[in-house]
Amino acid sequence: ITALGRLSGNVVGFVANNSAVASGQIDIAAAYKNARFIRFCNLYNIPIIFMEDTTGFLPGKEQEQGGIVQAGRAMLDAIIDLRTPRFLLIIRNAFGGAYASFNNYPTGADFVIALPTTRAAVMGPAGINFVYKDEIKAIQQSKQGRVAQQAEQLEASGMSKADALIESERLIELWVKEQEAFLSQRYENELLNPKEALSLGSISQIVMPADLRQVLGENMAFHLRHYKPEPMYGPQREFH
Known part of the structure; x- marks a missing residue:
């Protein structure tokens, strides 16, 4: 204009x-x-x-x-x-x-x-993938171990092995989204x-x-x- x-x-x-x-x-x-x-x-x-x-x-x-x-x-x-x-x-x-x-x-x-x-x-907001690439990499690398640990806990509480694996994967995916949302908010607050x-x-x-x-x-x-x-x-x- x-x-x-x-x-x-x-x-x-x-x-x-x-x-x-x-x-x-x-x-x-x-x-x-x-x-x-x-x-x-x-x-x-x-x-x-x-x-x-x-x-x-x-x-x-x-x-x-x-x-x-x-x-x-x-x-x-x-x-x-x-x-x-x-x-x-x-x-x-x-x-x-x-x-x-x-x-x-x-x-x-x-x-x-x-x-x-x-x-x-x-x-813009996409810069989070470069500024916090180490943190994002650490989150992704820890997923498999967290899924296994969560599955063991659910299985110990009486859940079947198959159901425990499915539920643990769902819970860890929610955790990953929470961590990514936290980094996104941190990027907004600190750099934008x-x-x-x-x-x-x-x-x-x-x-x-x-x-x-x-x-x-x-x-x-x-x-x-x-x-x-x-x-x-x-x-x-x-x-x-």
């Missing part, structure tokens, strides 16, 4: 992910649309507020064959070339390559803030928490929704006071 609006009396461009469509993933058309709008704002000295809620670039054979890498590069070039004040507001999800390129501090953002609902990481991004310097502030307009308005006014609008000189990067 791209639009022009006003914030504290100043004309501002807004670039936002539409999370109602494909979880806000950026496809070829969206990347080029963003690039064109960002260039427009750059030409006419219009500051931009990026509003992020995306799980990354849209994957798939069709996107790769259509040139999603080229489109993503065009969007990233437009962001890097921006000379106007530019902010990033993370609303909810910020995952993958889109998180790494959607106007953050490494690409030149002036101010990055997040709502308390933010979940920011290089990988916006406080983790704040401690790493990826964001500057966690803002409550009620204070959002004031925080954005005050910081935009500050940056505009130190920005000198002038004509755009020299060639811009080409993209198709």
